[in-house]
Amino acid sequence: MNLKRIGTIGAIAVAGTILLASCAANEGGETPAAGLSGTIDGAGASSQGSAQEAWIAAFQTENPDLTINYDPSGSGAGREAFIAGGVSFAGTDSALKQEEIDGGFAACVPDTGYIQVPAYISPIAVIFNIEGVDELNLDAVTLAKIFKGEITTWDDAAIVALNPDATLPSAPITAVHRSDDSGTTKNFADYLYKVAPEVWDAEPADPFPYATGEAAQGTSGVVDAVTNGTNTIGYADASKAGDLGTAAIKVGDEFVKYTPEAAAAVVDESPAGDTNNGETDLAIKLDRTTTDPTHYPLVLVSYIVTCVEFQDAEVAPLVKGYISYITSEAGQAEAASAAGAAPLSADLSARVATALEAIVAE
CATH class of the missing domain: 3.40.190.10 (Periplasmic binding protein-like II)
Structure with missing residues (x-):
């Protein structure tokens, strides 16, 4: 393993570094190490x-x-x-x-x-804000086609077939992805590449691979774009989903909502x-192709x-x-x-x- 020091690259300043602090005491159990300065x-x-x-x-x-x-x-x-x-x-x-x-x-x-x-x-949540829709089921192929730009309206036959009890609007889909290099994107893409390779043909990487949809900076940017848009869908760390709708994804023969335990x-x-x-x-190396409905494979x-x-x-x-x-x-x-x-x-x-x-x- 070659671990030579990079001598020609200067240290990159952490632009916009934020100090995340508060006076909250730890409630997790054991006490953290003390006396460090x-x-x-x-x-x-x-x-x-x-x-x-x-x-x-x-x-x-x-x-x-x-x-x-x-x-x-x-x-x-x-x-x-x-x-x-x-x-x-x-x-x-x-x-x-x-x-x-x-x-x-x-x-x-x-x-x-x-x-x-x-x-x-x-878990990575598939977040959505669709007029008149509170519950949404998606399989990997349909999700891949939405974010690749091959399915462009919410009343597309493929989405309707997965959601027979929903009243889906005849409206354009705005699919929001990360504009920055993102490990969340790579995990999302890895899931689609492994489970729907016939559609998602781009190797998983930190940049979003297709020139489709709407791009937003960071997790907060994606959440804001989905929240403030109309008939939108995106992906984000589940901790940031807030009050947005979150889709159930198909695992085996069932549609599965995310939970920490399933992840x-x-x-x-x-x-x-x-x-x-x-x-x-x-x-x-995450197993994305599981068919066990107690598992949620869209995880980071x-x-x-x-x-x-x-x-x-x-x-x-x-x-x-x-x-x-x-x-x-x-x-x-x-x-x-x-x-x-x-x-x-x-x-x-x-x-x-x-x-x-x-x-x-x-």
């Missing part, structure tokens, strides 16, 4: 936004001399910032690519490795990812990526303490309460704890 910066997946707010509030309550900044700029931006040394950790809904791993990470001591662990498991079931039964490089890389696993050994040794105990907390039983309970996330299973949590022990924090 300093500042650490992270950036990345907007799907983690609500969970990061809760995690930071709890951890800073126990560590009042510690400041944690997390910029929910999107998975792609977060990975880029971490690669270039602009942040100490990244949140990403897409696992690192092998070329990113091979290129190295400027914040890390060369050839000492990296950490990639799941921290946040959540967690998919993760627990999925194999290791393609770039899984030992005990410190716990990437997962959002990772935390950081160093085994930092160039700046002072940040190591801060990052190790924080990530250990958010992946602990208490941190996962906090995310479940604040964002409706599915907690890591006991087995996966134990493997994450083992991986984090590798961080050099003397």
Whole structure:
């Protein structure tokens, strides 16, 4: 594994970094580590936004001399910032690519490795705002055709056949996707590519692949566009669905609404990812093609990526303490309460704890 330091790339400033903090006490169970002081910066997946707010509030309550900044700029931006040394950790809904791993990470001591662990498991909701429609069933083929632009009206025969009891309007569909590089997009596309490959023929990637529909920045942008539009549909981390309608997707012979438990079931039964490089890389390759209706395969696993050994040794105990907390039983309970996330299973949590022990924090 080649982990040469990138010497020619300057650190990327985290534009628009926001301090997510409050005086709320941790209600997740065990108390986070205390007595830490300093500042650490992270950036990345907007799907983690609500969970990061809760995690930071709890951890800073126990560590009042510690400041944690997390910029929910999107998975792609977060990975880029971490690669270039602009942040100490990244949140990403897409696992690192092998070329990113091979290129190295400027914040890390060369050839000492990296950490990639799941921290946040959540369903992706298919959100909609359709006049006169409260319930919506969709299968993968129909969903793919809507977002590819092949189905353009709500009273299309394919949608009507899936929703015989609904009064669907004879109105154009506005399908809203992410304009930025997004791990949520990659997970959404991966589901369609695996389950409806005859329609969705673009390899899953962070950018949305087709020149169709309406584009919006970040999770909040998609939610706002669907909320404020007419006869709209989009996709977003389920924690941000709010009062919008959410579609049931077809799994096997049944239509399934998302739940944290159904999302967690998919993760627990999925194999290791393609770039899984030992005990410190716990990437997962999700099983999208399950036909078990107790599973919800439109799910994302959002990772935390950081160093085994930092160039700046002072940040190591801060990052190790924080990530250990958010992946602990208490941190996962906090995310479940604040964002409706599915907690890591006991087995996966134990493997994450083992991986984090590798961080050099003397």
